[in-house]
Amino acid sequence: MYVRVVTWWTILRIGLEERLVYRADFALGTLMRFLPIITQIFLWAAVFETIGGRDVAGYSYENMVAYYLLTMMSRAFSSMPGLASGVATQIRNGEIKKFLIQPVDLIGFMLLNRLAHKLTYYMVAMLPFVAVFYLCRGFFVDGWPPAETLLIYVTTLLLGFLLGFFLEMCIGLIGFWFLEVTSLLFVYMLLNFFLSGHMFPLDMLPDWAAMIVDLFPLKYLAYFPAAVFLGQLEHAEVIRGLWIEIGWLITFMVLSRLMYWYGVKQYSAYGG
Numbered sequence: 001m002y003v004r005v006v007t008w009w010t011i012l013r014i015g016l017e018e019r020l021v022y023r024a025d026f027a028l029g030t031l032m033r034f035l036p037i038i039t040q041i042f043l044w045a046a047v048f049e050t051i052g053g054r055d056v057a058g059y060s061y062e063n064m065v066a067y068y069l070l071t072m073m074s075r076a077f078s079s080m081p082g083l084a085s086g087v088a089t090q091i092r093n094g095e096i097k098k099f100l101i102q103p104v105d106l107i108g109f110m111l112l113n114r115l116a117h118k119l120t121y122y123m124v125a126m127l128p129f130v131a132v133f134y135l136c137r138g139f140f141v142d143g144w145p146p147a148e149t150l151l152i153y154v155t156t157l158l159l160g161f162l163l164g165f166f167l168e169m170c171i172g173l174i175g176f177w178f179l180e181v182t183s184l185l186f187v188y189m190l191l192n193f194f195l196s197g198h199m200f201p202l203d204m205l206p207d208w209a210a211m212i213v214d215l216f217p218l219k220y221l222a223y224f225p226a227a228v229f230l231g232q233l234e235h236a237e238v239i240r241g242l243w244i245e246i247g248w249l250i251t252f253m254v255l256s257r258l259m260y261w262y263g264v265k266q267y268s269a270y271g272g
Helices: 002-019 023-032 035-051 061-078 083-093 095-101 106-135 147-176 184-193 207-213 223-230 235-265
Strands: none
Touching: 002 106, 023 035, 035 061, 061 083, 061 106, 061 223, 083 095, 083 106, 083 147, 083 184, 095 106, 106 147, 106 235, 147 184, 147 223, 223 235
């Protein structure tokens, strides 16, 4: 057990060091991600001005901007850029063989590596996030939620990180059976953009569309944490949503393990 913990810590430390090699480039790329906030604020301002300032599906202009800021935070946790394509590329090129001959688990390694990426990201982005939320504090017209709600909100962010990781890991592991997963990944990203609630609040959808969205786990990557923070959900709905999200997380954790186990059994190390 001690040896395993030391191994995990070493992987995490190396991942952090790799992210900090090109500090300026990483910091600049992180800061550039805040630019869409300005365009979204002006976009929604134009939309609400066009309709005379009336609420849209129960959202005022302030509520809409606050929602967008919170979904930006949610996606900063749940988005996994390059994970699925990276895993599929390693399988296709034979690079994955190093995990078959070394006492290092692929899924665990990628999880720690992604955790290192997120930790580095928030080390760099912490001050910009604080500045953005401070400057935009006027959009949170209801103020900060109570401590219990904040605790649940943080829990949804952490669950969103794990759910996003294992979901994309499953897509990447399809590379054991198909040489190219780019098209599948594109479809996933398109669905994720719309069905996660990143583009607009999902409670704007008609009932029949909302029922379809509820069949997918994507809303827990962006919409659900934001709705919890803004108090858009009843307490019973929040608890139910947490259990459903945990259920989806366990499902994709088990599925990724099964895919990896069956994939390795028929793997031939092409390109290796």
